Amino acid sequence: ISTATKLANRSFSNCMMNAAGVWCMDEAELTAIDDSAAGTFVTKSGTLVSRPGNPEPRYYETALGSINSMGLPNHGIDYYLDVVAAFQKKNPGKTYFLSCTGFSIEQDQTLLRKIKDSEFNGIVELNLSCPNVPGKPQIGYDFETVDQILAAVFAEYDGPLGVKLPPYFDLVHFDQMAVILNKYPLAYINSINSIGNGLYIDDEKEEVVIKPKNGFGGIGGEYVKPTALANVHAFYQRLKPEIQIIGTGGITSGRDVFEHILCGASMVQVGTELAKEGPQVFERLTKELQDIMAAKGYTTLADFRGKLRHQD
Numbered sequence: 001i002s003t004a005t006k007l008a009n010r011s012f013s014n015c016m017m018n019a020a021g022v023w024c025m026d027e028a029e030l031t032a033i034d035d036s037a038a039g040t041f042v043t044k045s046g047t048l049v050s051r052p053g054n055p056e057p058r059y060y061e062t063a064l065g066s067i068n069s070m071g072l073p074n075h076g077i078d079y080y081l082d083v084v085a086a087f088q089k090k091n092p093g094k095t096y097f098l099s100c101t102g103f104s105i106e107q108d109q110t111l112l113r114k115i116k117d118s119e120f121n122g123i124v125e126l127n128l129s130c131p132n133v134p135g136k137p138q139i140g141y142d143f144e145t146v147d148q149i150l151a152a153v154f155a156e157y158d159g160p161l162g163v164k165l166p167p168y169f170d171l172v173h174f175d176q177m178a179v180i181l182n183k184y185p186l187a188y189i190n191s192i193n194s195i196g197n198g199l200y201i202d203d204e205k206e207e208v209v210i211k212p213k214n215g216f217g218g219i220g221g222e223y224v225k226p227t228a229l230a231n232v233h234a235f236y237q238r239l240k241p242e243i244q245i246i247g248t249g250g251i252t253s254g255r256d257v258f259e260h261i262l263c264g265a266s267m268v269q270v271g272t273e274l275a276k277e278g279p280q281v282f283e284r285l286t287k288e289l290q291d292i293m294a295a296k297g298y299t300t301l302a303d304f305r306g307k308l309r310h311q312d
């Protein structure tokens, strides 16, 4: 029974990896994911210059998930390019993901020019949905801007590239986004990023639990699984087959991985559960998925990918 997969014509020994932002801030955290049962890793979204991020507390774990308003803390794209280049030398033939995000189309183009001119030979994940930078609009909900960014990006970059999208909640939005995404040679789309601007309250203190934005932050964990599965399946139904899907959101068990793949995902990313459990979570999730596959008589992910039955 194999949980291996392919994406952008690259092979991965396992379909699971971390979600950008979780356990991927520096070389030590990336080493832990690289040494785990995960098939690969993605870096924290790198910006042109390093950022300290928002004041703490900016991440809070709840029984059912998490809330965060990190504010894009990261060591800058040059740091991640150097670190990933070292991993590429250590494990030639392994494909890594590099996440990046700019605050303007010009910055996006500069980022991709830097990446193109570097030794990076993996897959780029352009984060179009950073919900927690106060004063900055959520790009993924500005469809015109998404179209302009993708046109600029693909004028600049010809390597494998995907986009990290926020969750959508309206079928017409899925239609409108799919029309835009289908215009471009995207390797994949990654759905979903956290559900933006949720609020979690400490009843004892009658107070919010994170400092930035009066306690408003991106929601992850069990809360978001139905929305994540819907976004994976909606885009699976609408995108041209050349654009694959990475499913992110609400994965705490092998069953959740199974469901994301049933909805059409080729890979899955784990965020909140990884933050809670650490990199050994990938061993547990892989075993649980293999047990489900065995019980159902599946030997590869292709046996059930995208085969969610609709009631006729």
Ligand SMILES: C=Cc1c(C(=O)O)[nH]c(=O)[nH]c1=O
Pocket: 021, 045, 068, 069, 070, 071, 072, 073, 101, 127, 129, 130, 131, 132, 133, 193, 194, 218
């Ligand atoms: C890149 C910023 C993001 C952040 C953040 O750094 O605040 N948190 C998220 O849940 N998703 C993001 O995309």
